[in-house]
Amino acid sequence: MEIFKRFFEFYKPHKRLFFFDLICATWVAAVDLSFPQLLYYSTHVLFVQGKSDIFRGCVLIAAIMIVLYAIRYYCQHYITTWGHIMGARMESEMRKQLFEKYQALSFSYYDRNNTGIMMSKLVSDLFDISELAHHGPENVFLAVMELTGAFVLMGIINVYLAAILFVIxxxxxxxxxxxxxxxxxxxxxxxxxxxxxxSSLQDSLAGIRVVKSFGNEKIEHEKFQYSNNEFLHSKTESYMAMGRFVAGGGVFVGLSYMAVLSVGGYFIGQNMLQPTDLAVFALYIGIFLNPINMLVNFTEQFQKGYTGFCRFVEIMDTPVTIKNKADAQDIGIAKGDIDYKHVFFHYEKEQKVLEDIDFHVDAGKTIALVGPSGGGKTTICSLLPRFYDVTKGSVCIDGKDVRDITLESLRRNIGIVQQDVYMFNGTIKSNIAYGKPDASFEEIMEAAKRANIHDFIMTLPDKYDSLVGERGTRLSGGQKQRISIARVFLKNPRILILDEATSALDNESERYIKEALELLAKDRTTIVVAHRLSTIQNADEILVIRHHNITERGNHDALIKQDGLYARYYRMQFHKQTVK
Incomplete structure (x- = not known):
């Protein structure tokens, strides 16, 4: 009942449309039930009168039916048109709420769920919910009205035959x-x-370049065919069930005709029923077919819409773990002091990722994180903008716990440049402007210049209006990286996170990007994650993250003297020695 209650909440903004839809449905049902009654009246009253009276009566009945069906036309038009519009509006509101929910969910939710499945819930599920929202109440209402009305009117003619049909x-x-x-x-x-x-389709298309580079089209075809066949099997089962339902309904309709013919014939022989009344009963059985078909369609719509809405509710009830506290404050423009105070972190039901991380960064200083992959460097960075929340301890900016700061003001003060740059499908200008949506073209161009990408953009035929392609396929890795740096220049945050920003780039691209990053990091508090030690030798402090903890700390010279993991990394990169 809770599910139904929540479903009908979406009708509230459209209650006038909904109730008028039911009023129109009532008229449609009444007109459908009127013809057998007019026939009953004609055979018992009109056709036993004189010729002139019969003619006048037929003209009157024809005029009444023209009026009835004219009004029915407009009622049916309203049901079909505005009923669907109401369903579409409800679907739109649900899609809006679901999209907003997806935007609010934390990274941990996306770590566990597949994008293709989420898209299915956003598109196909909501379409079926819309169909249920429009046709469901209307079809049930019409079916109940017509069935109830038919039984009442048949009971007036012959209560016994009506009772037999009711049992069937x-x-x-x-x-x-x-x-x-x-x-x-x-x-x-x-x-x-x-x-x-x-999910299979989205995964295959998103990785199409990898698929083709390995020549694994056959493997992807087999993977897709498996999920496609599973869906076919499931649909076959559903149609088998629907077949049993429809065929069984046809049997009961046949039983109704048989009962009317056999029992009605017996009643005629006993002078309990007029032959003309039997014809009226037969017409009412025909009327049964329409609401029965409605109920058949409703059954399929209900199951699709109900299961879709259950999946919708499941998402909407997913707790948002990263959200503003009731008393969260806007930090304004941060100074940039950062403190990690005895931070522990682990993902749900997983072993610890970070253990007792404790360090301080003065405003405007640069701290670097190095160490083997999987040690927790990126996780440390993700805790600062609250992509995840600490399990224990605290992360502070200017002495304030990030959990006590509004998410909007917190992330407004943090800029992130990552190794894996995401480009939105649009122009270069729109991608740079993502850092400041209301920026002027002059501001966008200045950010591009500072990111060392302006000269390249001006060589393109459409310059800043050039399309980047899906995920930036028309750009090289270095060009995408510089556009992402331009975004951050435009955003102008007080704190900067550089997560492997120069990895996997050619020497020329690295030189351009390194110059842009040095300019970007000037006078900003900067956290750098890097494997290339040449990019962090001038950092104010370097932390070596290993086994989920800080095992070494100090500047470059101090760490070389310690002759630990950092020194071995340095010798490996610059003297070609192997790390043991």
Whole structure:
């Protein structure tokens, strides 16, 4: 019931549309039920009168039916048009809420979930929910109205025959509920399988260059075909269940006709029923087919929409672990002092990643983190902008715990340049402006100049309006890196995080980027993660992170004298010695 309550909450902004939709549905049902009654009236009253009275009566009935069906036309038009618009508006609101939820979820959620599955929930699930939102209440309402009205009117004609038909319909309802329970699990499996298909497709297309470089198209085809076949099997099961449901419904409709013909014939023989009344009963059985078909369609729509909404609710109920405290404060423009105070961190149900990390960085100074991969260097950086929260201890900026600072003001003061640069599908100008969306073109161009990318941009046919391609495919690694640096120049933060910003670049690109980074880091508090020790020799302090802790610390000269891991790394890079 909680799920239904939350579902109907989305009707509140559209309650006028919804209630008028039901009013129109009532009229449609009433008109559909009127024809057998007009026939009943004609055979019992009108057709036993004189010729002139019959003619006038037929003209009157024709006029009444024209009016009824004219109004029915507009009611049906409203149901089809505005009913769908209402469903689309509800779908749009759900999509908005779901997208905002995705934006609010922490990195830990994305560590555990697949992008393709999340997209499936955002697109296909919500489409089915929209169809249920529009057709569900309307179809059930129409079906109940027509079935109830038909039974009442048949009861007026002959209560015994109506009672027999009612028993048959109850049997059909019991059959439908039983089949419905089986279909619920099948449609939920449909949702999971199509999400797996989307996941496989997204993964293969995103890595298409890797696929082709290894010549593994066949492997990707097999992976996709597996998930595709699983979905086909699930859909086959759902259609088998639907087939049993529809075929079973047809049997009960046949039983209804058989009961009317056989029992009605017996009642005619006993003078308990007029032959013309039997014809009216037969018409009402025909009317049953429309609401039965509605219920059949509703059953499929309900299962798809219900399972989709359950998945929607599951996402919406996922706790947002990284959020503002009620009393969080805007830090304004930070000075830039940083403190990691006895920080411990581990991911959910995993071993510790960081143990007792403790260090201080004065505003405007540079600290470097080095060490073997997997030691926790990037995690240390991720704790500062609260991509994750510490398990124990605290991370502070200007003496304030980052958890007591609003996320917007915290991240406004931090700029990040990473090894893996993400380019949005658009122009170079829009990608640079991502650092400051309201920046003028002059500001964008100045940021590009400071990032050593302006001259290259001016060689392009469309200059700053040149498209970068999906994920920046039209640019080299060094060009993308310099655009990401221009973003940070435009943002102008007080604190800078450089996470392997010069890795895997050619010497010329590294030279350009190194110059840009040196200019960028000037007068900013900077945390550098690097494997190339040449880029950090001038750091004010270097921390060696190994076994999830700080094992060495000091400036370059001090660490060389200690002759520890840092010194061995240095000799390996500059004297070609092997680290033992």
């Amino acid at each position: 319909m109850c049997m059909m309802l019991f059959f439908g509920i039983k089949q419905n329970r089986k279909m619920k699990a099948i449609f939920l499996d449909n949702r999971k399988k199509i999400a797996d298909v989307n």
